Amino acid sequence: MTAINGGVKINWGMLLFNIFTDMVMPGSRQARDYAVQICILLKNDRAYRVLLNSIRQEIHDQKTLLSLDFLTSQKRISTQVAAVATGLTDVQKDVQDTKDAFFHHLLDFRAQAQENYNNLTTQLGELVDYINRGGNDKKGEESSSRRPQPPPDDQNRASGGSTSRGGGSGGCSRRDYRRGSSKRRSSSGGGGSGTGGETYGPYGPYKKNDELWLYGKNHF
Known part of the structure; x- marks a missing residue:
């Protein structure tokens, strides 16, 4: 039988055997x-x-104290972990709120930019239409100013109608002038003769009607 007392190892069996x-x-x-x-x-x-x-x-007391210290430390660590988790949740919430706010601002900016683009496009279209209308009006004025005037014969005819109604001298003078010109053409052509001493050329006398005065067409 061996025992340790106060840090001293004692073989009680051997000791008692010797004593006995x-x-x-x-x-x-x-x-x-x-x-x-x-x-x-x-x-x-x-x-x-x-x-x-x-x-x-004493060992039991130390063990109890160590257990209490361990439990206290574990509780403190758990509290710190919970605080960190709560802070992380708050940070995530703040980040999400900031992200949502930025997204809404971006949507508002895009909507405002689209509206400004539409307004600018409308104003630009109106400006182009206004410029085109001004150019067309200017071209119309230039075309009206450059429009060809009626021939002098038509002008004289228009003015000669009233004259013929008043006295008839203007119409007679024009007919005499044309008769003389037809005679000159017949004499230069050398063909055909008509009654009354007038020569008409190889195709006979001209047929005088309103188309001669309006369109310059001659009928033989």
């Missing part, structure tokens, strides 16, 4: 000494037991 061996020998002085030592050891054993119990209690 000496005790059985009668008149042995050493036996009496061993008996005294056994009594001292028994007394010391009680003291050692009390010391061991106190050590055990």
Whole structure:
């Protein structure tokens, strides 16, 4: 049997065997000494037991304190982790709110830009239409100013109608002029003769009607 008391390793079995061996020998002085030592050891054993119990209690107390410290540290760490998680949730919420606000601002900006583009396109179209209308009006004025005037014969005819109604001298003079010109053409052509001493050429006299005056067409 081996035991440790106060850091000293004692082989009780061997010790007791030696003591009992000496005790059985009668008149042995050493036996009496061993008996005294056994009594001292028994007394010391009680003291050692009390010391061991106190050590055990102290160890238990230290273990309890360590457990309490561990639990306190674990609780503190859990609180810190919860605070960090809450802060992270708040940060994520702030980021999401900022993202949503930026997205709404971007949509508003795009809508405003599209509206400005539409307004600018409308104004530009109106400006182009106004410029085109001005150019067309200017071209119309230039074309009216450049329109060809009626021939002098038509002008004289238009003015000669009233003259013929008043006196008839203008119409007679024009007919005499044309008759003389037809005579000159017939004489230069050298063909045909008509009644009354007038020559008309190879195709006979001209047929005078309104188309001659209006369109310049001659009928033979």
